[in-house]
Amino acid sequence: QSALTQPPSASGSPGQSVTISCTGTSRDIGTYNYVSWYQQHPGKAPKLMIYEVSKRPSGVPNRFSGSKSGNTASLTVSGLQTEDGADYYCSSYTGSNGFVFGTGTKVTVL
Amino acid sequence: QVQLQQTGPGLVKPSQTLSLTCAISGDSVSSAGAAWHWIRQPPSGGLEWLGRTYYRSKWYNEYAVSVQSRITVNPDTSKNHFSLQLDSVTPEDTAVYYCTGESGGGLDFWGQGALVTVSS
Numbered sequence: 001q002s003a004l005t006q007p008p009s010a011s012g013s014p015g016q017s018v019t020i021s022c023t024g025t026s027r028d029i030g031t032y033n034y035v036s037w038y039q040q041h042p043g044k045a046p047k048l049m050i051y052e053v054s055k056r057p058s059g060v061p062n063r064f065s066g067s068k069s070g071n072t073a074s075l076t077v078s079g080l081q082t083e084d085g086a087d088y089y090c091s092s093y094t095g096s097n098g099f100v101f102g103t104g105t106k107v108t109v110l
Numbered sequence: 111q112v113q114l115q116q117t118g119p120g121l122v123k124p125s126q127t128l129s130l131t132c133a134i135s136g137d138s139v140s141s142a143g144a145a146w147h148w149i150r151q152p153p154s155g156g157l158e159w160l161g162r163t164y165y166r167s168k169w170y171n172e173y174a175v176s177v178q179s180r181i182t183v184n185p186d187t188s189k190n191h192f193s194l195q196l197d198s199v200t201p202e203d204t205a206v207y208y209c210t211g212e213s214g215g216g217l218d219f220w221g222q223g224a225l226v227t228v229s230s
Binding site (some may be wrong): 098 | 147149156157158159161162172173174175176208214215216217218220221222223
């Protein structure tokens with residue numbers, strides 16, 4: 001099972017929006033609505049930001065939103081704040097092969 | 111609030127077995143609707159899903175194809191924990207290993223992470 005494809009980096013100024021793409025195949029993102037997004041700061045465990053494509057866990061700001069179209073999922077962070085600078089990983093269920101993560105995107109707040 | 115506490119050695123010799131345990135508090139390892147996963151992250155690398163165990167009237171396990179022949183994830187209901195066993199390790203298995211819990215569509219709860227180095 002190959003990793004989902006994400007851009008290595010993305011950036012934006014405070015207050016702007018940034019969107020991260022996550023491209024899979026018809027065997028994962030294209031079939032299942034079990035796409036999640038995780039935020040990871042250096043030296044810390046990942047934190048769940050979005051699950052089931054577009055749902056936000058309690059406590060996650062509504063600046064974070066998720067969507068999916070075909071084999072590609074996206075995470076948008078609106079109104080960027082300095083603390084949003086981190087690595088972001090997508091994940092999808094793949095059926096018989098379990099789960100797969102994306103390659104990761106480093107978000108820099110300029 | 112669910113908390114996960116990982117324990118296990120930080121150094122394993124090549125060809126030996128890597129063993130880690132994850133103690134659960136605030137939930138049960140056999141909780142309906144929950145699943146318990148192991149994830150790893152090589153130094154300066156991305157996340158890799160390894161496997162999970164969950165109970166739905168009986169126990170189920172799922173493993174990543176990349177480690178399928180070497181991995182075992184076991185629940186222990188008497189101690190309310192789950193474990194990871196990875197056989198025949200090589201230096202490529204050096205990583206930070208995380209145990210995580212899934213309660214509804216995403217990996218909600220994470221252990222503190224443990225660096226396991228494979229070296230002689």
